[in-house]
Amino acid sequence: DMALKIENLKAEVEGKEILKGIDLTINSGEIHALMGPNGAGKSTLGEVLIGHPNYKITGGKILINGRDLTNATPEERARAGLFLAFQNPISISGVKISTFLRMAYNNLYPDEKMPLKEFFNMVKTVMKDVDMDESFISRSINDGFSGGERKRFEVLQMVILKPKIVILDEIDSGLDVDALKLVSAEIKKMHDQKVGFLIITHYQRILKDIIPEFVHVLKDGRIVMNGDNKVSDRIEDEGYDWIKE
Ligand code: ADP
Numbered sequence: 004d005m006a007l008k009i010e011n012l013k014a015e016v017e018g019k020e021i022l023k024g025i026d027l028t029i030n031s032g033e034i035h036a037l038m039g040p041n042g043a044g045k046s047t048l049g050e051v052l053i054g055h056p057n058y059k060i061t062g063g064k065i066l067i068n069g070r071d072l073t074n075a076t077p078e079e080r081a082r083a084g085l086f087l088a089f090q091n092p093i094s095i096s097g098v099k100i101s102t103f104l105r106m107a108y109n110n111l112y113p114d115e116k117m118p119l120k121e122f123f124n125m126v127k128t129v130m131k132d133v134d135m136d137e138s139f140i141s142r143s144i145n146d147g148f149s150g151g152e153r154k155r156f157e158v159l160q161m162v163i164l165k166p167k168i169v170i171l172d173e174i175d176s177g178l179d180v181d182a183l184k185l186v187s188a189e190i191k192k193m194h195d196q197k198v199g200f201l202i203i204t205h206y207q208r209i210l211k212d213i214i215p216e217f218v219h220v221l222k223d224g225r226i227v228m229n230g231d232n233k234v235s236d237r238i239e240d241e242g243y244d245w246i247k248e
């Protein structure tokens with residue numbers, strides 16, 4: 004079992020304080036939704052959790068099973084079980100998807116030495132599940148992906164890299180209804196295997212398929228409400244105005 008614990012987390016970007024003290028715990032097998040109006044700081048929290056270098060943590064802690072990863076590198080966080088969707092296209096553009104996935108997998112599981120053929124069979128199976136064309140695997144990273152392709156690639160990484168805690172930011176944006184169903188099915192499979200999720204979303208769309216046990220509302224860098232899916236249902240009907248800061 005695993006717990007991602009966020010304690011009084013504060014962060015700034017470009018010298019501006021965005022996160023003003025976030026407390027949140029995500030355990031194995033739990034689905035949490037983080038909702039909130041545009042500009043609330045949802046993506047900032049996602050970026051800070053995965054260790055994006057543009058965001059500066061100015062207070063608080065990020066712990067995984069009690070281990071302090073507040074200042075850890077993205078690689079260290081991934082090895083601790085956190086899912087990091089591939090975020091920095093520029094540094095490795097030109098690398099093929101296949102090479103990238105194999106490298107990422109080997110970095111996480113250096114002792115496993117899965118034969119190449121077996122590895123790519125696994126990749127192809129997941130690609131079928133999320134309805135990606137097989138040719139995608141030999142394309143280069145960042146090679147003009149559409150919004151939908153980028154999201155599917157994120158899900159492909161999520162399934163292949165077998166993380167313990169997954170953070171997904173707006174995974175439902177740019178996906179049509181059918182693609183969203185496939186993505187939701189992959190999330191459910193992993194949830195059945197006791198993976199914990201933080202699903203960051205402005206809209207309630209994905210939360211029709213994936214019912215969160217916990218819903219948190221972020222406003223102006225603070226969590227202003229903790230509840231369950233009754234909260235997300237009400238947000239769908241009434242927006243965010245009824246929730247006070
Ligand atoms: P959300 O995902 O909830 O819409 P964000 O985390 O993207 O919110 O943004 C929160 C605030 O931080 C916004 O005011 C946004 O303009 C600001 N912000 C986010 N990233 C940057 C950045 N790289 N540079 C400057 N301001 C940023």
Ligand code: MG
Nearest residue numbers: 041042043046
């Ligand atoms: Mg935004």
Ligand code: MG
Nearest residue numbers: 045046047173
């Ligand atoms: Mg955002």
